[in-house]
Amino acid sequence: MIKEFDIYVISDSVGDTAEQVARAAAEQYKNADYEIKKHPYVESRTKIDDILDPIDNRNSIVVYTIVNQETAQYLEDKCQKKGFPFIDIMGPCLSTFTDFIGQEPARESGVIRKLDEDYFKRVEAVEFAVKYDDGKDPRGILKADIVLIGVSRSSKTPLSMYLAHKNYKVVNIPLVKGAKVPDQVYEAPRKKVIGLTIDPSDLIEIRRERIRVLGLDSGVDYVSIDKIIEELDYAEKIMRRVGCPVIDMTKKAVEEAANLIIDIINDLN
Incomplete structure (x- = not known):
């Protein structure tokens, strides 16, 4: 039984979704300690190599949200070679939505980040309007x-x-x-x-x-x-x-x- 392990959260956006899911799952195991190591804005093979190559702790699991299929596949192949279990948080969700909606997803990375940026711009504009009303x-x-x-x-x-x-x-x-x-x-x-x-x-x-x-x-x-x-x-x-x-x-x-x-x-x- 594993007593300690690392969770590598890898995302092409902020990574909050993957982190929250991973933490919620890990908290169900009361006799094991874990550490989350989050890597946001990972959009290239080079970044994946930079993250995974130095890892020598075999008690590691990778949780990721990467919408680009080629990048996600590269990550999975890398995990398999290293012997790390991996969990695709976004893939099953996209697959179900694709079947339901009947069209392929755009697979644009950082969509939530763009929404967040719009939100903060809006907040800034509202504060500006109040200040100079x-x-x-x-x-x-x-x-x-x-x-x-x-x-x-x-x-x-x-x-x-x-x-x-x-x-x-x-x-x-x-x-x-x-x-x-x-x-x-x-x-x-x-x-x-x-x-x-x-x-x-x-x-x-x-x-x-x-x-x-x-x-x-x-x-x-x-x-x-x-x-x-x-x-x-x-x-x-x-x-x-x-x-x-x-x-x-x-x-x-x-x-x-x-x-x-x-x-x-x-x-x-």
Whole structure:
């Protein structure tokens, strides 16, 4: 009976899946001690040789997730020559999926790693949108992928968050009459800046609802139609000076507007 052994986890990606399966299995044997030696991102025969050739402990088992058939076969042949038992974690799963779906797998290595990278990019974009929301720090303007400018309640923040989930770093800047527009708005590449406008009658309804929710006085200038028209006129002048594309948010869903923005950005790039 083996008392101690090594588990070599070899993967063309991070190797977490193979490690977790190997550990779960090894923990079932209470009278044996083991050590896991993980080798991620193994995509060549040379790397396999580098890992397996130096091993002189006969009490070793190889657990692997390698989707490239030739590389996986080379690993198995190498294990057989060395006398190591080996376990293919991904192979049986792919085989069953192939029979079920009726098509061959792409066998692309590092797919999960790519998904993880997308996830972290999305998290970074969301954190960026929160940090630079509503003009909190104009220094974010020159770092952003997209800069949204417009009056209050023209959907700047909802758009910023939606676009962040599409991996875009977004800054939104409120245009308030009497308040200085950050210099960075004029310095940013025109292809990054998008103006948002909205019909005055729609905007006043949105603002009234906001006032009601906050429990504030409904007689404030914030919901005055004359003041709203002044604000929109002022914002339009700024947008003309910037020379940016303008999207009318009247009756427009955030998803629809976001797709328009993405199309504009992509066309200009």
